[in-house]
Amino acid sequence: MRTIIFGCTGQDGSYLAEHLLNKGHEVIGIARRTSTPNSCRLTPILGHPLFSLLVGDITDFGSILQIIQDHQADWVINLAAQSHVGTSFQQACSSMDITAKGCVNILEAIRLTDRVCLINDVGHTTKFYQASSSEMFGKAYDERCMGITLPMVMGRYQDENTKFEPQSPYAVAKVAAHQFCRLYRQAYNMDIRCGILFNHESERRGEEFVTRKITRWLGQFLGWKNSYLNASFVNDKEEVYIGGRVSRDQGFQFPKLRLGNLDVSRDWGHAKDYVKAMTLIMEHDTPDDWVVSTGNTHTITEFLAMAFELAGLGCWKNYVVIDETLKRPAEVPFLKGDSSKIRETLGWRPEISFAKLVKGMVEHDINKYRGSEN
Ligand code: NDP
Ligand code: GDP
Numbered sequence: 145m146r147t148i149i150f151g152c153t154g155q156d157g158s159y160l161a162e163h164l165l166n167k168g169h170e171v172i173g174i175a176r177r178t179s180t181p182n183s184c185r186l187t188p189i190l191g192h193p194l195f196s197l198l199v200g201d202i203t204d205f206g207s208i209l210q211i212i213q214d215h216q217a218d219w220v221i222n223l224a225a226q227s228h229v230g231t232s233f234q235q236a237c238s239s240m241d242i243t244a245k246g247c248v249n250i251l252e253a254i255r256l257t258d259r260v261c262l263i264n265d266v267g268h269t270t271k272f273y274q275a276s277s278s279e280m281f282g283k284a285y286d287e288r289c290m291g292i293t294l295p296m297v298m299g300r301y302q303d304e305n306t307k308f309e310p311q312s313p314y315a316v317a318k319v320a321a322h323q324f325c326r327l328y329r330q331a332y333n334m335d336i337r338c339g340i341l342f343n344h345e346s347e348r349r350g351e352e353f354v355t356r357k358i359t360r361w362l363g364q365f366l367g368w369k370n371s372y373l374n375a376s377f378v379n380d381k382e383e384v385y386i387g388g389r390v391s392r393d394q395g396f397q398f399p400k401l402r403l404g405n406l407d408v409s410r411d412w413g414h415a416k417d418y419v420k421a422m423t424l425i426m427e428h429d430t431p432d433d434w435v436v437s438t439g440n441t442h443t444i445t446e447f448l449a450m451a452f453e454l455a456g457l458g459c460w461k462n463y464v465v466i467d468e469t470l471k472r473p474a475e476v477p478f479l480k481g482d483s484s485k486i487r488e489t490l491g492w493r494p495e496i497s498f499a500k501l502v503k504g505m506v507e508h509d510i511n512k513y514r515g516s517e518n
Pocket of ligand 1: 150151152153154155156157174175176178182200201202203222223224225226227228242246275276277278340341342343344345350
């Protein structure tokens, strides 16, 4: 089995590549050219005999067509995206180019390549996976009466039938890509599978996402605090600083954690569980759309409370400043997925709990910044 992964250097791409290599796939990772190498998440597999890393940018149709034609993969997985919602408000055009049009570039490259194979009687069919997102639901949800269904899906939820009401340029781009996938599946009978994944995190999560931003701050703060073992720490009440020896000496100050909207809920799972779901979706006999979620939802403040307790700092409120500029022009207030379809049909279920996810991320970042001042 040969699999091409676009977005291989990202959180999911790195875990998926590892998972597929363990299953015996040949994996070709595609990464865009950067001025300095950014393949740190791939460290465990660089040098694996079945892994290779090629240069390609999904906004560049020519390079994508060449890759698809040259390698004739069994599976093509598109995880590449400008994946940060907040950034998409500042970079709407490039978010559309990468996250929406990038997907169409790959679809077209596969369509044209498989068509040429058909004409030449070679009969090659590529299975394609698109990383769709729960952000596509935006403000929309469905509702079930309490007590009639399983506790996991009581009350408000989103599933494969929930309408899309996107709330950001990122989400609009994901809806566009998703609809292209549905269209190409119907119009050209292409083998296209979409995983509508709810938020999933890990110690490899990008540092600007709220979970990793919190655990990274904790690691950096504890690293800084431990380097001033004999200093007395005070909360000087100023918004920007958590403490100082007694004076306002810059060297003994550390900026508080600045966050935006805390009144939102997310259905957070672990990325390792979610790449297993992607694999099951690809292995299934029928192309389809699948919601992947834990079925549990937590507020940002619940994440904060658990992370700060685990780090031994007590109440998070002493360390956090609300920064209005970090609030988004439009917001997704509530996400809680009903993943009954993939659980019942493919037997998938998440194995890593919310508590274990938070603990793993906190411990990783504390170890990472131990003994460091920044
Ligand atoms: P990351 O941001 O960690 O990874 C995105 C990847 O896309 C990176 O490898 C990035 O490369 C690559 N990329 C960006 N632009 C281009 C381009 N023009 N050409 C080629 N590659 C490009 O995201 P995740 O791993 O967290 O998510 C994977 C996918 O799943 C994304 O599409 C995301 O939108 C989607 N998704 C993620 C969810 C989550 O909670 N993690 C939830 C639902 C959907 P580089 O390293 O150079 O930046
Ligand atoms: P998203 O669900 O894909 O947007 O993932 P994020 O981790 O970026 O954001 C999750 C939620 O946390 C969103 O509702 C954000 O508005 C909220 N949030 C609050 N403060 C912050 C912050 O400082 N950074 C980020 N990224 N999100 C924040």
